Amino acid sequence: MDIQWYPGHMVKTKKMIKQNLRLVDVVLELVDARAPLSTKLPDADSLVGSREIITVLNKADLADKKVTEMWINYFKNRGIPAVSVDTLRKTGFKRLFSLINSVKKRSLLGSRRCMIIGVPNVGKSSLMNQMAGRKSARTADVPGVTRSKMWLKVSDNLELLDTPGILWPKFEDKAVGIKLAMLGSIKEDLLDLQQLAFILIKFLSIYYPERLKSRYNLNTNIPPLQALEKIAASRGFFLEGGILDIERSAKTIITEFRQGKIGAISLERPEEKEGFWIDISNQDIV
Ligand SMILES: Nc1nc2c(ncn2[C@@H]2O[C@H](COP(=O)(O)OP(=O)(O)O)[C@@H](O)[C@H]2O)c(=O)[nH]1
Ligand SMILES: [Mg+2]
Incomplete structure (x- = not known):
């Protein structure tokens, strides 16, 4: 790990996330199901502000099923919608999509928009690819519509920001x-x-x-x-x-x-x- 990476990049990433937050309806915070608190962002709530956060416990295939269920309840009891997924096998995706769809859209027009944030290695890129699927690539083929370059079309009513927010975990402990x-x-x-x-x-x-x-x-x-x-x-x-x-x-x-x-x-x-x-x-x- 490169400690030097932290201050400059962190500030830049946070700025990027804050700018993009204006455009999204819901944020997926990815954590590792084997250690959901240690892989959680220390300040996701303040960063995300008023946007809805769904906690996604990824790599559920590698975690103890019973413990993962305890975690889902733990988050739910704190009013945080949570779902466990195995991104490689797309397990839990139905529940994930239904949670995303239950979030209120900010604008009446257009698709529901979502962005993924999380610490390194929790599976952000994998989830983006699996959610968007091969068909989606980037919706960048409309000349002059630069904004669309940022979005991956997941379905007719869901778009995903193509750049995940990579943040550093807190490891003072x-x-x-x-x-x-x-x-x-x-x-x-x-x-x-x-x-x-x-x-x-x-x-x-x-x-x-x-x-x-x-x-x-x-x-x-x-x-x-x-x-x-x-x-x-x-x-x-x-x-x-x-x-x-x-x-x-x-x-x-x-x-x-x-x-x-x-x-x-x-x-x-x-x-x-x-x-x-x-x-x-x-x-x-x-
Ligand atoms: N077993 C398992 N591996 C996963 C899952 N999701 C991602 N991975 C693996 O975790 C590693 C990191 O994934 P990546 O998408 O690059 O994480 P990122 O750094 O958050 O973008 C890769 O080797 C993925 O294949 C999952 O649900 N189960
Ligand atoms: Mg990545």
Whole structure:
């Protein structure tokens, strides 16, 4: 991650979003269903102002279904319309479109207009492409109508702004940074890969012990270093001289988590006032 990126680009993006907000009826705020709060924009509400926001929990295929349902209720209880989707398979799209269509149009004329915002890697581009479909391309073939270049036609009554608002997450909180790194939203070399794997193993042994068992044949409460050694041994990850390559084990478990190979896993649950991540925040791991 390039920290330098933050101030200048953030100001520019916020300006772009504010300008375009005038033109839209509804904003889709994309979050990662596996960690909806850590991937949420810190100041979406103030940025979006009076426009309607729909929270879209994307990558639902990778998240724990039961936990995702808890999140949907969590947002609903706070008066925020929310829907979970799997953008790659278009799961949840019907519900998404029905939520969009329930938002009041600001102008009587024309289509309902919508823009997508979110932190990097939550699936903004994928969602745009999937919503718009191949047919839409850009509605730019009318000479002189430059404004139309900005819009992707989704249907006869829905248009999507072709530029998503990319904003940076807030990661003053150590646990938030760790979760974002696990999800691949910030480069992991910010954190030591091995430390990240240690935390993931600890997390899994508490919340998803059966997955550790079934994927890696690891028992609960195995010390993380030993877990990495076991993975290295069983997969044949060796350095010269027969030394176990635990760095490769660390990379493997993180990658497999991101790809959903360990199973559908949620890193965050609603209303978690105490527990794993708070302990992690209070430890000096990173
Ligand atoms: N499994 C899964 N992967 C997704 C989903 N949506 C997006 N992705 C993947 O997430 C990564 C980031 O997506 P992208 O659209 O580039 O995110 P952006 O940075 O927000 O524009 C890509 O590898 C996508 O294929 C989803 O619903 N499920
Ligand atoms: Mg993108």
